[in-house]
Amino acid sequence: MHFNRRQILAAMGAGALVGLPRPSFAATELMLGSAKITTVSDGHLVLPMEFLLGNLPAADAAPVLAQYGITGTVIEPPCNLTLLQDGERTVLFDAGSGSGFMPSAGQVLDALEGIGVSADDITHILFTHAHPDHLWGVLDDFDDPVFSNASYMIGQAEWDYWTDPETVKTIGAERASFAVGAARRLAAIEDQMEFISGGQEVLPGIMAHDTPGHTPGHIAFEIRQGSESALVVGDAIGNGHLAFARPDWVSGSDQDAELGIATRTRLLDQLATDQMAMVGFHLPEGGLGRVERDGDAYRFVMEV
Template identity: 90%
Template sequence: MRFNRRQVLAAMGASTLVGLPRPSFAAIELTLGDAKITTLSDGNLVLPMEFLLGNLPATDAAPVLAQYGITGDTVEPPCNLTLLQDGTNTVLFDAGSGSGFMPTAGKILDALGAVGLGADDITHVLFTHAHPDHLWGVLDDFDDPVFANASYMIGQAEWDYWTDPATVDSIGAERASFAVGAARRLAAIEDQIEFISGGQEVLPGILAHDTPGHTPGHIAFEVRHGTEAALVVGDAIGNGHLAFARPDWPSGSDQDAETGIATRLRLLDQLATDQMAMVGFHLPEGGLGRVERDGDAYRFVTEV
């Protein structure tokens, strides 16, 4: 297994960088046998702190967050999309935010261009879940598919949840727009979607795992080539601080907090035990690393 961290700024041109809050689309690479995983930046989100904390008292979380330099009323999680090239398929895990969610996100086409690819090169898009920063990038500003040559895969449970007309009324007012946006975008690509479930090898070398909690049908993907593997966890492990230091605490970003805790604890234990590489959508430094135990807690290590 070979790990490489490289900057790709030169390929983008200086004008691309003007005004960006994080002036880098660093490509982080991991070689698995004959395949290559590359994590690409879709930018970052800017969220109120309460979205992260939910009902967790800020006084409890503040000392942990301070260790990671996180203070104030907002958090700015990075958004890392995972690209797999195996010689046959060019697979993108999630589609990013597009232009309709936040101005700081939706940069995936720039990131692809920086590694010499375009949207038409993507053969498959595999969704971990259908929150805006993972799904809304499938359509452009004219509601045309961005990845015109791609097939799409999503968990059956995730599809059922977001296409249920009752979801917009049950998800809560602060996330009602998530439901409306997901339903519209999923309807637009319905003819190209294949439904999948945990335990299924969805493409050669890619195994789906049910990881509910963040959303009802969240799926993680194990990419395995030869004896080497990496787990694309999506938002099942949703940040690089509280999720590792206090995985037993509820996360305000999880739609089902208790199920999210159980899933997170299971994944962290598995990843630490197996020392499998992982990619987290909102984890730092490109999101690619591994998990180590730290007493009763865990830590994220970016050197694989």
């Protein structure tokens, strides 16, 4: 495998994540045989620290976070979308936030343009899950489809959850808008949607894996060319610090915290053992790297 990193467009604004400069439109590339994987930025989120910590005491997390330069009451996770170009298909994993979620996100169309790809070039969009920063970018400000030539794939369990009218009543007040927004956007693209499940080769060279916990039907995607592979993990490994240093801790962003722990620890062990490349949606510097063991924990190693 050969990695290289390049800046696509100039950084916009100031700020830092995990103690490192955060470019708005950074792209990383990985060649798997003749296929090219590129990560492109949709910008970043601005969230209260409680969204990460949940019920975890801040005093317990503070020493770990301080090692990454994270202090204060706000976190700004990056949003990395994965693009696969294999000569026949141009596949985007997730669709970004669009303009309706946060002003700091929704920039993926500019990032794609920076590498010479338009929305009309996308042939398939594969969803890891239906949270706003992964789904809401399918519609523009006029509720018209952004990716007019694309077909869509989502896990059947994920679809069933977000289209169930009871979800908005049970998901909790802080996430009720997620449910309303997901149901509306999924209904708009239903005619172009194909339902998938873990263990299925959804496209040639792309295998779906069940990775529930962050959401009920979260799916990761393994891209394989011969003996080389990379895993698009979505939010199953949700950050580059606590998720690696203390994967056994509850994440406030997971809807099923205990299932999220089980999925996260399983994936980290697999990735470290197999030394498989990975892309994390909210991991730093484009999210492309690998996992190394660090005693009883793990660390994310970015490839340059």
